[in-house]
Amino acid sequence: MRRKPPVTAPHPRPERRAPRGRGRRRASRSTNAVTLADVAKIAGVSPITVSRVVNRPELVHADTVAQVQRVIARTGYVPNMLAGGLASRRSRLVAALVPTVVNSIFVDTIQSLTDTLWEARYQVVLGMTGYASHGSREEALVSAILSRRPDAVFVVGVNHSRDSRRRLLTAHVPVVEVWDLTTSPIDMVIGFSHEQVGAAVGDYLVGKGYRRIASVWADDERALRRRKGLLESLARHGLGEAGASLVPAPSTLRGGRQAFAALLDRGTDADAVVCSSDAFAHGVLAEAQVRGIAIPSRLAVLGFGDLEFAAETVPALSSVRIDRHGIGRLAAEALLARIEGKPAGPKVVDVGFQIIERETT
Amino acid sequence: MRRKPPVTAPHPRPERRAPRGRGRRRASRSTNAVTLADVAKIAGVSPITVSRVVNRPELVHADTVAQVQRVIARTGYVPNMLAGGLASRRSRLVAALVPTVVNSIFVDTIQSLTDTLWEARYQVVLGMTGYASHGSREEALVSAILSRRPDAVFVVGVNHSRDSRRRLLTAHVPVVEVWDLTTSPIDMVIGFSHEQVGAAVGDYLVGKGYRRIASVWADDERALRRRKGLLESLARHGLGEAGASLVPAPSTLRGGRQAFAALLDRGTDADAVVCSSDAFAHGVLAEAQVRGIAIPSRLAVLGFGDLEFAAETVPALSSVRIDRHGIGRLAAEALLARIEGKPAGPKVVDVGFQIIERETT
DNA sequence: CCACGGAATGATAGCGTTGTCATTCCGCGC
DNA sequence: GCGCGGAATGACAACGCTATCATTCCGTGG
Numbered sequence: 039m040r041r042k043p044p045v046t047a048p049h050p051r052p053e054r055r056a057p058r059g060r061g062r063r064r065a066s067r068s069t070n071a072v073t074l075a076d077v078a079k080i081a082g083v084s085p086i087t088v089s090r091v092v093n094r095p096e097l098v099h100a101d102t103v104a105q106v107q108r109v110i111a112r113t114g115y116v117p118n119m120l121a122g123g124l125a126s127r128r129s130r131l132v133a134a135l136v137p138t139v140v141n142s143i144f145v146d147t148i149q150s151l152t153d154t155l156w157e158a159r160y161q162v163v164l165g166m167t168g169y170a171s172h173g174s175r176e177e178a179l180v181s182a183i184l185s186r187r188p189d190a191v192f193v194v195g196v197n198h199s200r201d202s203r204r205r206l207l208t209a210h211v212p213v214v215e216v217w218d219l220t221t222s223p224i225d226m227v228i229g230f231s232h233e234q235v236g237a238a239v240g241d242y243l244v245g246k247g248y249r250r251i252a253s254v255w256a257d258d259e260r261a262l263r264r265r266k267g268l269l270e271s272l273a274r275h276g277l278g279e280a281g282a283s284l285v286p287a288p289s290t291l292r293g294g295r296q297a298f299a300a301l302l303d304r305g306t307d308a309d310a311v312v313c314s315s316d317a318f319a320h321g322v323l324a325e326a327q328v329r330g331i332a333i334p335s336r337l338a339v340l341g342f343g344d345l346e347f348a349a350e351t352v353p354a355l356s357s358v359r360i361d362r363h364g365i366g367r368l369a370a371e372a373l374l375a376r377i378e379g380k381p382a383g384p385k386v387v388d389v390g391f392q393i394i395e396r397e398t399t
Numbered sequence: 400m401r402r403k404p405p406v407t408a409p410h411p412r413p414e415r416r417a418p419r420g421r422g423r424r425r426a427s428r429s430t431n432a433v434t435l436a437d438v439a440k441i442a443g444v445s446p447i448t449v450s451r452v453v454n455r456p457e458l459v460h461a462d463t464v465a466q467v468q469r470v471i472a473r474t475g476y477v478p479n480m481l482a483g484g485l486a487s488r489r490s491r492l493v494a495a496l497v498p499t500v501v502n503s504i505f506v507d508t509i510q511s512l513t514d515t516l517w518e519a520r521y522q523v524v525l526g527m528t529g530y531a532s533h534g535s536r537e538e539a540l541v542s543a544i545l546s547r548r549p550d551a552v553f554v555v556g557v558n559h560s561r562d563s564r565r566r567l568l569t570a571h572v573p574v575v576e577v578w579d580l581t582t583s584p585i586d587m588v589i590g591f592s593h594e595q596v597g598a599a600v601g602d603y604l605v606g607k608g609y610r611r612i613a614s615v616w617a618d619d620e621r622a623l624r625r626r627k628g629l630l631e632s633l634a635r636h637g638l639g640e641a642g643a644s645l646v647p648a649p650s651t652l653r654g655g656r657q658a659f660a661a662l663l664d665r666g667t668d669a670d671a672v673v674c675s676s677d678a679f680a681h682g683v684l685a686e687a688q689v690r691g692i693a694i695p696s697r698l699a700v701l702g703f704g705d706l707e708f709a710a711e712t713v714p715a716l717s718s719v720r721i722d723r724h725g726i727g728r729l730a731a732e733a734l735l736a737r738i739e740g741k742p743a744g745p746k747v748v749d750v751g752f753q754i755i756e757r758e759t760t
Numbered sequence: 761c762c763a764c765g766g767a768a769t770g771a772t773a774g775c776g777t778t779g780t781c782a783t784t785c786c787g788c789g790c
Numbered sequence: 791g792c793g794c795g796g797a798a799t800g801a802c803a804a805c806g807c808t809a810t811c812a813t814t815c816c817g818t819g820g
Contacts, residue, residue, distance in 0.1 A: 070571075073806055084770050089808060099768060114569055119546045120490060121806035124481045124775045131547075140510055141707070145500050152527060161543060164525045166513060182522060185480045208475055210431070291708035320708075327688075327713045346502070347652035347681075352688045434776060445800050450778060460798060482776035485805045489778095 072115045081109040092117055123187065132373060133188040135165045135179060137195075137258070138288050141317055143343045143362065144194060147216065150366030151192060158374050163188065169258055169287040177202050184209050190373035196220040196227060197259060212376035214369045218260060219388060226376075228368050228387040232260050235358055235391050236267020239340060242393050243310050244272070248338055250280035252308035254297045254318045256287040261314035264342070268312060281306040289314065294321025302329065309337060310399070316341035316348050319355055323398070339398040353397035361389050433476045442470040453478055484548065493734060494549040496526045496540060498556075498619070499649050502678055504704045504723065505555060508577065511727025512553060519735050524549065530619055530648040538563050545570050551734040557581040557588060558620060573737035575730045579621060580749060587737075589729050589748040593621050596719055596752050597628020600701060603754050604671050605633070609699055611641035613669035615658045615679045617648040622675035625703070629673060642667040650675065655682025663690065670698060671760070677702035677709050680716050684759070700759040714758035722750050 078085040090098045091106040123129040132155055136144045152162045165183050167176040180202045190212040206213050206224050213225040220227055243251055255261050269279055283297035313319040319341030331337050333353055341348055344359035372383055439446040451459045452467040484490040493516055497505045513523045526544050528537040541563045551573040567574050567585050574586040581588055604612055616622050630640055644658035674680040680702030692698050694714055702709055705720035
């Protein structure tokens with residue numbers, strides 16, 4: 039049972055604190071780190087002036103700037119952004135939530151995001167949510183990351199738990215969802231339609247004369263939507279899927295190779311294999327090579343992502359190109375604009391995609 | 400004459416104005432976010448009790464905990480770690496500095512680091528320094544990251560600029576350098592000897608009967624030290640390098656393929672190619688396949704890193720295995736121990752390496 | 761000469777949390 | 791009955807910085 043809180047006579051708060059002279063009973067919590075106040079004292083200016091020299095030097099007289107910077111260099115002062123962020127309500131931190139960075143199609147996007155934000159003096163905290171199929175820790179991560187008070191949030195995908203979505207909404211922070219599209223973004227979305235990719239791939243392969251189309255997919259939600267688009271396209275052409283093999287995300291060469299082997303061992307008669315990633319497709323090429331399956335004459339292979347290596351496999355892999363760097367840059371720019379309170383751009387940006395035909399189709 | 404009438408509202412104003420009564424001349428800086436004090440008021444306890452419920456619930460009566468947590472859930476309170484970190488001098492942040500995450504051998508290490516730290520309620524801020532050859536921004540990053548007051552720093556490599564090293568030293572923060580060895584770490588080092596790897600690779604290939612050994616290397620400092628070890632080994636066996644091709648980091652399949660093509664076009668007579676990464680080796684395999692060079696009968700290929708795909712290439716790639724996950728986990732554990740002030744473990748940990756023989760050698 | 765305005769700088773009061781005692785309550789042993 | 795110790799809770803003052811005025815100092819035009 040709950041104890042009664044002791045009622046102590048609250049003494050009225052003094053209007054003004056007595057001169058700070060010495061703490062009566064508290065040990066100082068101070069550390070040995072150089073603070074802005076130290077710099078100010080040495081330079082013979084007020085703390086606020088040092089703050090201005092660091093953050094907005096154009097407001098301070100050039101001589102003062104030089105003088106203060108000399109002291110900063112000499113003392114090795116490093117600003118404390120925890121304190122600065124607390125006071126200014128600007129953490130200069132952007133949170134990025136991605137499923138994974140291992141073997142990942144997202145790293146280029148993150149790289150561009152980071153680079154663009156770095157120019158604007160922002161840093162990125164990366165959160166890896168894991169794939170939903172493995173028990174996503176997205177909710178816990180969203181909480182953890184919001185407690186850092188990021189000035190903006192970047193998140194892969196548009197399907198978040200009710201709770202995550204609510205938290206992001208109530209945080210009153212610019213949010214950009216990427217690598218997908220939706221008509222009802224939390225805030226902004228920059229991506230492309232996975233269904234359209236699937237459909238375009240289906241139309242493309244059927245157009246090239248392939249009729250028995252199998253697939254190798256990761257059990258990732260976006261990948262499965264591409265497959266859905268593919269199946270619908272095939273259906274429109276009066277075709278069905280000539281076998282499929284599902285692999286746990288993330289995508290690896292090994293996974294693709296094993297999945298394709300399984301497909302073959304089940305006796306598939308496919309004349310084309312569509313993969314949910316270039317890594318899978320690369321695995322298919324490897325297994326085909328081992329088994330002496332001629333590509334593309336006996337079997338066409340199509341990847342997704344158009345990663346750097348796609349052009350250099352043997353034979354060169356056809357794939358679906360996504361502007362991965364563009365997504366990162368656009369996301370950074372959109373977030374920065376929102377942070378600065380600039381007029382809002384479009385809520386939804388479709389960056390599209392492009393089928394790159396090489397030697398495997 | 401810079402008289403400018405405000406055409407647009409210059410600043411977004413506070414959402415709500417607290418009826419704080421005695422505001423003599425200052426506008427309130429309050430926001431609409433729920434604070435610990437709000438929770439305390441609603442729950443009828445003191446702020447410090449709420450703090451304890453969040454951070455050390457074992458100190459608080461179970462009923463009080465339940466009561467406060469109910470209020471937290473209802474109000475959607477999210478702790479402000481900027482404030483918490485400022486007050487407690489614990490940011491619960493670990494900085495990780497890596498050259499890159501693109502096509503990178505480091506991602507598994509980072510993944511393990513992040514996972515292990517996550518368990519202990521720490522988060523990782525990632526800084527990408529770029530490779531030295533591209534004009535490393537390590538110094539700027541070190542400053543930027545230290546201003547976040549991380550509780551620990553993880554950094555790839557042991558050769559830092561004088562300035563970076565000094566800053567890290569004076570920050571009085573646990574530091575672990577990884578992926579390399581040195582006898583004079585900033586604080587701790589967990590890695591392996593690149594020279595030894597090179598030497599072991601040389602001995603291994605010579606032992607297998609190869610005599611004309613060429614190489615494909617990234618112009619990364621650690622890679623070049625492996626090469627140095629290789630050359631020394633060859634010299635001990637009375638051999639020289641049968642050609643080399645240097646490629647800009649980071650390692651990609653394309654880079655390896657082109658480098659090997661260049662080597663061939665220069666008319667190399669190598670019977671083995673040592674690569675500074677599996678990605679390069681994969682590229683060599685691709686080019687060899689195109690040119691009909693039988694592997695390993697006419698040419699042996701050896702990678703480095705033993706990435707996931709190495710076992711699945713055709714033919715399966717021989718490589719040098721590094722315990723990438725182990726380095727990340729060990730680093731996290733060492734840093735956590737140091738943060739908690741536990742007795743210091745060894746300053747230098749050599750995780751070693753292992754040559755994995757597959758089909759290409 | 762003087763009000764006026766802009767440039768430069770400063771004083772004050774927080775920002776939201778936690779470290780450091782301090783206090784209250786209660787059970788227990790003598 | 792009383793002192794003691796531990797459990798539970800609280801008051802207060804930082805932590806290091808910046809937002810928000812306020813002030814000082816000049817040069818200028820009327």
